[in-house]
Amino acid sequence: MNIRYQNALSCFLGLALAASTASAHRLWLLPSSHVLSGTDHWVTVDAAVSNDLFFPNHVALSPESIQIIEPDGEFGTIENAMKGHIRGTFDFHVSKEGTYRVLNQREGYFARWTEDGEGKRMRGDLAELKEAGVFAKEGVAVMKSLSRLETAVTVNNPTVDVFASTGEGIEFVPVTHPNDLFANEAVTFGFLLNGEPAKGLEVEVVRGDDRYRDEPGLQTLVTDAEGQIEISFDQPGRYWLDTSSSQDAGTLEGAPLSLRYGLTMTFEVLPE
Amino acid sequence: MKTKTQSALKAALLSTGCLQSTAALQLETTIEIPRLSVAEYHRPYVAVWIEDSGRKAVENLSVLYDVKMSNDEGETWLKDLRQWWRKSGRSQDMPIDGVSGPTRPPGIHRIVYRQGESGFFNLPAGNYAFVVEASREVGGREMIRIPFEWDGQNLPELSAQGSRELGTVTFKLQTNPES
Numbered sequence: 001m002n003i004r005y006q007n008a009l010s011c012f013l014g015l016a017l018a019a020s021t022a023s024a025h026r027l028w029l030l031p032s033s034h035v036l037s038g039t040d041h042w043v044t045v046d047a048a049v050s051n052d053l054f055f056p057n058h059v060a061l062s063p064e065s066i067q068i069i070e071p072d073g074e075f076g077t078i079e080n081a082m083k084g085h086i087r088g089t090f091d092f093h094v095s096k097e098g099t100y101r102v103l104n105q106r107e108g109y110f111a112r113w114t115e116d117g118e119g120k121r122m123r124g125d126l127a128e129l130k131e132a133g134v135f136a137k138e139g140v141a142v143m144k145s146l147s148r149l150e151t152a153v154t155v156n157n158p159t160v161d162v163f164a165s166t167g168e169g170i171e172f173v174p175v176t177h178p179n180d181l182f183a184n185e186a187v188t189f190g191f192l193l194n195g196e197p198a199k200g201l202e203v204e205v206v207r208g209d210d211r212y213r214d215e216p217g218l219q220t221l222v223t224d225a226e227g228q229i230e231i232s233f234d235q236p237g238r239y240w241l242d243t244s245s246s247q248d249a250g251t252l253e254g255a256p257l258s259l260r261y262g263l264t265m266t267f268e269v270l271p272e
Numbered sequence: 273m274k275t276k277t278q279s280a281l282k283a284a285l286l287s288t289g290c291l292q293s294t295a296a297l298q299l300e301t302t303i304e305i306p307r308l309s310v311a312e313y314h315r316p317y318v319a320v321w322i323e324d325s326g327r328k329a330v331e332n333l334s335v336l337y338d339v340k341m342s343n344d345e346g347e348t349w350l351k352d353l354r355q356w357w358r359k360s361g362r363s364q365d366m367p368i369d370g371v372s373g374p375t376r377p378p379g380i381h382r383i384v385y386r387q388g389e390s391g392f393f394n395l396p397a398g399n400y401a402f403v404v405e406a407s408r409e410v411g412g413r414e415m416i417r418i419p420f421e422w423d424g425q426n427l428p429e430l431s432a433q434g435s436r437e438l439g440t441v442t443f444k445l446q447t448n449p450e451s
Contacts, residue, residue, distance in 0.1 A: 037357060038347035156362045180358065270354055272415075 027061065027264050028240060029102050029151045030054045034179050034268040036155045040095055043153055044080075045102060047088040053208040053240050054266070056087035061104065061149075063090040069162045071098025071155075098159035099179060104149040111255070113140035135253035142255045147244075147262035154179035167195035170245060170263040175228060178267040183236045190228045193245055193261065197227030201243050205231060207269075208238040236271040240264070296387040296451035297427070299333075303404055304439025307378035314409040315375035316437055317349060319356035320383070322392055323417070325399045329359035331392045332371045333385055339372050352407040355415055380439075386448055397423040402430075406437040418443045 030046045046054070047061035060083050068076030081090040094100060111134045112121045122134055134140055146169040152162070158177040165171050172178070173190030181187055191198040201223040210216045221229040233239065244262040251257055305316060317338075322331040335356070338346025347366050351357045366372065370389070387393040400422050407413040414437035420428045427445040434441065 035351050035357075037349070037351035037362065038344055040343065041348070158362075182358075272355065 025049045025051060025058050026053060026240060026242070027104075027149045028054055028266050029061075029066070029104065029149060030238065030266055031102060031151055031153050034151075034153055035270070036094060036153065039097065039155065041093075041155070042091050043094055043100075044089065044091045045151075047090070047104070048086060050086070052211045053206065054238060055211060056084075058086060060084050060086055060088040063088045065104050065106070066090065067103045067105070068092045069101040069103060071096045071100060071159050071161060073161060076100065094153065094155055097156045098154065099162055099177070100153045100155075101162035102151050102153065105147070106149075107144075107146040110143045110145060111137075111140055112143075113137040130253070135255050140255045141258070142252050143258045143260055144249075144252075145260045145262070147260075147264070149264045151266040152178045165192055165195055169194070169261040170198060170201070170243060171195075172263060172265060173227070178265070181233065181267060181269045183233050183269055183271050186230055186232045188228050188230050189241075190226065191223055191243065191263070192227060197225070198223055198245065199225050199227055201227065201245060203229050203241060203243040205239055205241045207233070207235060208240065233269040236269050238266060238268050240266055295447040297393055297424070298387060298446060298448040299385040299390070299392060300382065300442075300444045300446060301333075301385075301402070301404075302380050302382045302440070302442045304380045304434070304441065305376060305378045305406070306434075306437070306439045308411070310411065312410050314411065315377060316406040316408040316411070317353055317375065319353045319361070319403075319405045321356060321360060321403050322395070323359070323401045323403055327359075327401070329356070330395060330400070331390070332360055332364070332368060333390065333392065334373060334383060335361070335366075335368065335371055336373050336375050339367055339374055349407070349409060352409075352413060353405050354407070354413065355403070356405050387451075393424075395422060402443045404438060404441050406434075408437055412437050414438050416441050420445075 027049050032044045047063060047066060048056040049061060050056050050058045062083050063078055063081035066078060068078065070076050076092045078090045078092055108123055109126055109129050110123050111129055115137065122129060122132060148169065158179050160174050163172060163174050171192045173192060175190045176187035191201050203221045203223065204218055206216055206218045219231065221231060223229050242264045244260065246258060246260045249257045249259045303318065318336040320333040321329050324330045337350060350361050353361065385392060400420055402418040402420060403415065405415040414434050416432045416434055416438055418430050418432050420430055420443065429444045431440060431442040
């Protein structure tokens, strides 16, 4: 399967900060169904950046930045896209059997430097940074970022083709399929970092509807040598998973370069 | 189609002699669908199957749903039979011959599965569970699991009581009075 990702730079602007700061607003994609039977359905998806899961209360995520990858690797069509102030929404038609992946992939560069005692920064792709002469600035440091926000929807039998690794960034490995999750059952999720098992990755998992709880009940797990976590969910519901990884990566055009990878997912846990 | 398969199966079973008592057996179940006083009532979807000791579905007995709806629309809600859907339904090509059937109204429904017609009787001796799951549109969902031991000789008679979407469910292995 040949999955090619659209350039989602437009979306990178503004969102990278939300995704990389500690005061993290949460990015999420929430489909109307995760598990479907039969063969002809519509799924509607909400896309937002918010504090409460899964209630829009901050800014919308643009439907333009989202791709539907169908079970056979084809791209699906986004319909009825709307971007409101605090929530983006769109529909996609489901007519193939297997697992669909809804993906928002953001990548780009972020440069910081100091000029005349003033902190400066710039986002963009590599060409834009070069054109702006960023690499000639004194004391400039550059970060390259690749983050994925995704969820999965399955018609009839779950399939795994849509999770094929590209070898770049953090990627999910469906050891337990994300559309086959039930409360009080141990499940295993795997993660790759640049195509290799992501050992020692911190993964945060929290159930939605935290608005109605005093204790959010955030679970933090660390991946083992195989890049896997084992987890169980004591309650059914819709969950949010988030992980990221940063590393120094030498220099780019003479400037120190760091890499930041992120992965955020939404999935559903059913009661027995 | 039925009679031919039936006699062929019966002959095959008789010749193998495995788990075979002299008379043909049957599994009789009664499933009570309670009458509910709700504003919007739809008959439940009901799945009946056999699980092995690892809770794997090994034999589908019945799936009662809106089989006759146009464009297979009745299949839309099969996923709401959550456990059946997961363990068997999602990998089946619906409808399943001899297993799919229409929904039933409130009342006590007797269903008989006969040796020679149902694959159940070909299962090796062991511990199993008889499982009934009911899910109602705009309503609730309930699952009843009746564990039993199967060796082709001892013929258990068991029952369990549902609390909301199912009433009494009985499970009885017996010799087929017509054999």
